[in-house]
Amino acid sequence: MLKRIIWLLIAFPAAALLVTLAVANRHSVRLVLDPFRPETPVISVVMPFYGFLFAALLVGVLLGGAAVWLTQARWRRTARVRTSEAKRWQMESDRLMRERDADVAARAKAIAPPDKRNAA
Incomplete structure (x- = not known):
C-alpha cells in the first residue's frame, strides 16, 4: 500500500x-x-x-530498458541454471527419501514381532 x-x-x-x-x-x-x-x-x-x-x-x-535487459542477461542465465540444478537436486532427494522409506518398511516386515505362543 x-x-x-x-x-x-x-x-x-x-x-x-x-x-x-x-x-x-x-x-x-x-x-x-x-x-x-x-x-x-x-x-x-x-x-x-x-x-x-x-x-x-x-x-x-x-x-x-534494452540496455538494462542486455546487461542483466548473465544474471538471468545464472538464475536459469541454478533453478534447474535445484530442481534436479530436489528430485534426487525425493528419490532417495522414497528408497529409504521403502527400505525401512522392508526391514520392518523382515523383523516380525515374536509370536505370543512362543514367548517365554
Whole structure:
C-alpha cells in the first residue's frame, strides 16, 4: 500500500509536468532529416514540439530498458541454471527419501514381532 502511495505521489506531479509541457509547446516545428540540403529537404517531419519531446522520451526509455535487459542477461542465465540444478537436486532427494522409506518398511516386515505362543 505504501509503495502505491509513493508511486502516485511521483506519478501525478510527473503527469502534470508533461501536460503543462505539452500545452506550452504546442506550436508546429519542422525536423529536417536531410543534412545536405536543409533549405529544400527531401525528408522532413512537421509536428508539434511536444511530439518531439515525447518521442525523445519514449526512445530514451526504450533504449534504457534494452540496455538494462542486455546487461542483466548473465544474471538471468545464472538464475536459469541454478533453478534447474535445484530442481534436479530436489528430485534426487525425493528419490532417495522414497528408497529409504521403502527400505525401512522392508526391514520392518523382515523383523516380525515374536509370536505370543512362543514367548517365554
